[in-house]
Amino acid sequence: MVFPFSSVFDFAVEMKEEYEIFRKSVRAFAEKEIEPLVKEIERTNTIPPALLKKAAEQGYLGLGIPETYDGQGTDMMYSTLFVEEVSRICPAFTVATLVGVLFTYPVMVYGTEEQKRKYLPPIARGEKFAAHATTEPGAGTDVAGIETTAKRKNGGWEINGRKYFISGADKADYFIVLARTSPPPSRKERHKGLSFFIVERGTPGFRVGEKIEVIGIRGSHPCEVILDNVYVPEENMVGEEGQGFKIAMDTYDHGRIGVAAQAVGVAQACLEKALQYSLQRRVFERPLIYFQAVQFHVSEMLTMLEGARLMLYWATTLANKNRPEAVMAASMAKLYATEVAEKAALKAITVHGGVGVATDGMVERFLRDSQVFKIYEGANDIQKLVILRQMMKTAFGMDVD
Amino acid sequence: MGTYRMMSRTMPDIVVCVKQTVDVYQLKPHPETLAPQLSQAQWKNSDFDLNAVEEAVRIKEKSGGKVVVVSVGPEVKQLLVRECLAMGADEAYILSDPSLAQADGAATAKALAAVIKTASPKWDIILCGEASLDQNAYQTGPRLAEIFNVPHVSYVNKLEVGDRVLKAWRAVEDGVEVVSCSLPAVVTVGLEINTPRLPSLLMIRAAQKKPLKELSLNDVGLTKDDLMPRAETLEVKALKTERRRQVFEGKVEELAEKLAERIIAHMGGRR
Numbered sequence: 001m002v003f004p005f006s007s008v009f010d011f012a013v014e015m016k017e018e019y020e021i022f023r024k025s026v027r028a029f030a031e032k033e034i035e036p037l038v039k040e041i042e043r044t045n046t047i048p049p050a051l052l053k054k055a056a057e058q059g060y061l062g063l064g065i066p067e068t069y070d071g072q073g074t075d076m077m078y079s080t081l082f083v084e085e086v087s088r089i090c091p092a093f094t095v096a097t098l099v100g101v102l103f104t105y106p107v108m109v110y111g112t113e114e115q116k117r118k119y120l121p122p123i124a125r126g127e128k129f130a131a132h133a134t135t136e137p138g139a140g141t142d143v144a145g146i147e148t149t150a151k152r153k154n155g156g157w158e159i160n161g162r163k164y165f166i167s168g169a170d171k172a173d174y175f176i177v178l179a180r181t182s183p184p185p186s187r188k189e190r191h192k193g194l195s196f197f198i199v200e201r202g203t204p205g206f207r208v209g210e211k212i213e214v215i216g217i218r219g220s221h222p223c224e225v226i227l228d229n230v231y232v233p234e235e236n237m238v239g240e241e242g243q244g245f246k247i248a249m250d251t252y253d254h255g256r257i258g259v260a261a262q263a264v265g266v267a268q269a270c271l272e273k274a275l276q277y278s279l280q281r282r283v284f285e286r287p288l289i290y291f292q293a294v295q296f297h298v299s300e301m302l303t304m305l306e307g308a309r310l311m312l313y314w315a316t317t318l319a320n321k322n323r324p325e326a327v328m329a330a331s332m333a334k335l336y337a338t339e340v341a342e343k344a345a346l347k348a349i350t351v352h353g354g355v356g357v358a359t360d361g362m363v364e365r366f367l368r369d370s371q372v373f374k375i376y377e378g379a380n381d382i383q384k385l386v387i388l389r390q391m392m393k394t395a396f397g398m399d400v401d
Numbered sequence: 402m403g404t405y406r407m408m409s410r411t412m413p414d415i416v417v418c419v420k421q422t423v424d425v426y427q428l429k430p431h432p433e434t435l436a437p438q439l440s441q442a443q444w445k446n447s448d449f450d451l452n453a454v455e456e457a458v459r460i461k462e463k464s465g466g467k468v469v470v471v472s473v474g475p476e477v478k479q480l481l482v483r484e485c486l487a488m489g490a491d492e493a494y495i496l497s498d499p500s501l502a503q504a505d506g507a508a509t510a511k512a513l514a515a516v517i518k519t520a521s522p523k524w525d526i527i528l529c530g531e532a533s534l535d536q537n538a539y540q541t542g543p544r545l546a547e548i549f550n551v552p553h554v555s556y557v558n559k560l561e562v563g564d565r566v567l568k569a570w571r572a573v574e575d576g577v578e579v580v581s582c583s584l585p586a587v588v589t590v591g592l593e594i595n596t597p598r599l600p601s602l603l604m605i606r607a608a609q610k611k612p613l614k615e616l617s618l619n620d621v622g623l624t625k626d627d628l629m630p631r632a633e634t635l636e637v638k639a640l641k642t643e644r645r646r647q648v649f650e651g652k653v654e655e656l657a658e659k660l661a662e663r664i665i666a667h668m669g670g671r672r
């Protein structure tokens with residue numbers, strides 16, 4: 001009946017009073033502090049540093065980091081609700097949170113105590129920012145295809161290579177960088193021999209290169225990162241040598257829920273905007289909402305949105321419980337919610353007519369945002385592979401990789 | 402002993418009365434009947450009362466002491482009370498009883514006073530919003546002061562608490578009136594007094610561990626009869642405003658002047 005799950009209890013969404021208080025305060029923050037600046041963020045493609053400072057004061061940058069490292073010690077639902085509510089106003093603002101997790105998660109799970117003590121507290125307090133550098137001009141989905149190398153030298157490592165599409169690189173102080181530390185033993189084992197290193201901005205030979213303009217999430221633009229004979233000491237390796245691929249996959253499995261949350265926030269914004277406009281805009285002497293075709297658009301948006309939201313909260317609940325099915329659920333939520341965001345944006349544009357395609361109408365931006373959601377943290381077609389493989393693995397212990 | 406007395410004098414215990422109302426910003430009158438559609442509305446803490454909580458927390462941050470939140474109503478929602486605790490209040494007492502659905506100013510004040518007497522009898526200041534978001538009756542504060550037989554200062558937009566005294570700036574018709582009175586006293590505040598803070602994540606989590614106690618009519622020594630309203634609400638309707646639909650054309654600077662004149666004329670010539 002519930003295949004590939006084991007019982008109806010696997011479908012629980014678990015909520016607490018404190019989540020709702022938090023959600024409401026984040027909404028108030030987003031509407032009061034971020035919304036008045038959205039036009040400027042879209043125009044300048046940057047987030048004002050003062051805004052990040054305010055978010056840090058509210059404790060929003062320490063989500064998911066334990067209290068022992070100056071974080072807020074909150075569970076995944078907090079992060080989900082934060083990203084969803086802020087994305088309803090400005091998804092770019094949440095990219096700092098998402099890439100922060102792509103740094104802090106591997107350090108927290110695989111790092112040494114020294115690494116945790118050195119790097120987590122300043123990030124949790126919002127004093128330092130972090131980035132995650134895996135993708136390269138020649139390898140994105142195919143993580144094992146990266147060409148950046150790290151070679152042993154003077155008791156440490158010398159890293160050479162070029163990273164591309166690195167979010168938050170312009171602001172970041174700390175980077176977690178994936179490099180090849182030994183050649184793959186065979187073609188079948190390409191994913192072996194990769195390792196992660198922490199590289200601090202300012203290390204000789206390390207440089208943040210060109211900005212990459214992308215169509216969506218304006219306010220957050222990825223950059224190129226260049227590593228030219230960058231020397232890091234042995235203690236900067238995160239996890240064991242050769243464990244990099246596994247750490248990368250675990251990190252993305254964990255972070256993916258964040259993209260689903262961005263997508264749900266955007267779909268919510270599309271619904272609200274479309275509904276509001278259809279109540280205000282009069283055509284043929286009546287508000288738009290009185291026309292059945294418009295009603296269909298709005299009800300379809302609402303249905304898809306709530307479906308996506310339930311998947312998001314469900315995946316988050318499973319992740320909170322550390323359940324193995326959480327990986328599959330997160331992929332499903334990412335796949336579905338990002339496609340819902342795209343469809344909702346298209347419908348919102350349709351309902352708005354000319355205003356929908358006007359670049360200062362503040363509606364078309366959601367369609368652009370949704371395209372980015374569909375690509376980063378694992379393109380949607382890749383999510384389909386993850387879903388199937390995880391399902392086979394959890395249900396039958398079968399590896400169809 | 403002397404030190405203790407001084408400390409106790411400078412650290413006021415503040416009670417804040419917080420009403421939960423429908424969120425009027427989300428209220429849309431029914432297009433035909435104009436009756437507000439309460440069933441669709443969401444509940445929130447009345448705005449003025451949040452100013453009162455904020456002011457109480459600021460006093461506590463400056464002078465020490467304790468902030469106690471009291472909320473009464475037909476069905477007080479714990480979640481909203483927790484929001485006040487997240488803003489920095491220390492403990493909360495709530496009284497929910499269906500008979501409070503029809504409560505008028507007198508009944509509400511009676512219920513609040515009974516809770517305060519039971520839960521926090523040794524208070525120095527009671528802070529209230531000057532009115533509530535939904536009914537705007539301006540009654541609760543003055544009535545509480547009458548019940549406790551203490552001074553009452555209303556429409557306060559700036560407040561200083563000293564040694565057994567307070568000094569308050571009141572927004573009155575033609576300016577600001579500065580008054581002072583001894584403690585204990587009841588103070589009602591308006592929206593201008595401060596901007597209520599957004600609770601930080603840390604405060605939200607801390608609020609989960611703060612005491613929040615539900616009391617019954619019996620616990621506070623009241624019966625349903627005590628809360629019978631003296632007046633009855635027959636009907637509630639929204640005002641229908643007709644727009645004037647006047648169009649002015651010309652240069653912006655001149656238009657502003659013209660528009661101002663028109664507004665002044667409409668208000669009976671008073672500037």
Ligand SMILES: Cc1cc2nc3c(=O)[nH]c(=O)nc-3n(C[C@H](O)[C@H](O)[C@H](O)COP(=O)(O)OP(=O)(O)OC[C@H]3O[C@@H](n4cnc5c(N)ncnc54)[C@H](O)[C@@H]3O)c2cc1C
Pocket residue numbers: 099132133134135139140141142164165166167168214222372375376377378379380381382
């Ligand atoms: C705005 C933005 C921010 C980013 N931020 C970061 C960052 O901070 N750090 C970082 O490391 N990376 C970052 N990325 C990179 C991102 O993770 C990659 O773009 C993504 O993983 C896809 O890789 P790719 O672009 O190389 O596409 P490719 O891997 O070249 O894929 C191209 C297309 O082929 C499909 N495809 C690939 N392999 C298969 C397959 N096996 N089966 C079926 N279809 C396949 C893909 O679905 C995709 O549609 C960012 C990207 C963007 C757009």
